[in-house]
Amino acid sequence: xxxxxxxxxxxxxxxxxxxxxxxxxxxxxxxxxxxxxxxxxxxxxxxxxxxxxxxxxxxxxxxxxxxxxxxxxxxxxxxxxxxxxxxxxxxxxxxxxxxxxxxxxxxxxxxxxxxxxx
Numbered sequence: 001x002x003x004x005x006x007x008x009x010x011x012x013x014x015x016x017x018x019x020x021x022x023x024x025x026x027x028x029x030x031x032x033x034x035x036x037x038x039x040x041x042x043x044x045x046x047x048x049x050x051x052x053x054x055x056x057x058x059x060x061x062x063x064x065x066x067x068x069x070x071x072x073x074x075x076x077x078x079x080x081x082x083x084x085x086x087x088x089x090x091x092x093x094x095x096x097x098x099x100x101x102x103x104x105x106x107x108x109x110x111x112x113x114x115x116x117x118x
Contacts, residue, residue, distance in 0.1 A: 026072040027095060036100050036115035046100075046115060075102065 030050070038044040043059030048068060056079075057063040067078040075091040091102040092110075098117035103110050 026074075027070050027093060029070050031095050032068075032070065032075070032093075032100070035118040037118050039099075039114045039116050042116075045118070074105065 029052075032048045033050045034048060036046045036048070041059055044056075044061065045058050046054065046056045046066075048054045052067055052069055054066045054068060055063050056066055056077075062081075064079060064081045066080070069076050070093070073093060075093040077089040077091070078086060079089065080086050090105040092105055093103075094101045100115040100117070101112060102115070103112040
């Protein structure tokens with residue numbers, strides 16, 4: 001009987017820990033790694049490397065370096081642009097299969113963009 005009770009307690013603790021971890025994880029950074037092209041102008045891309053570096057731009061804009069990290073369901077990007085210097089961006093993000101949706105957390109309009117995995 002004691003073994004059964006101990007097993008049940010361990011099972012309940014394990015399930016509680018798994019649920020708590022899953023609810024706090026947010027988006028897995030590995031899901032973001034790769035190249036994503038803006039659905040409205042595919043020459044404009046984000047490239048997210050596994051080490052938290054990358055680049056963005058193309059087509060009508062210069063390509064420049066970025067550093068990125070995920071905090072919950074937010075994407076935080078540090079941009080290095082010669083003519084502007086270094087600036088930060090914050091985006092609410094979601095990934096649905098091969099579509100990345102970014103919604104600006106900096107402007108009042110909360111402008112959103114969709115990128116497709118390449």
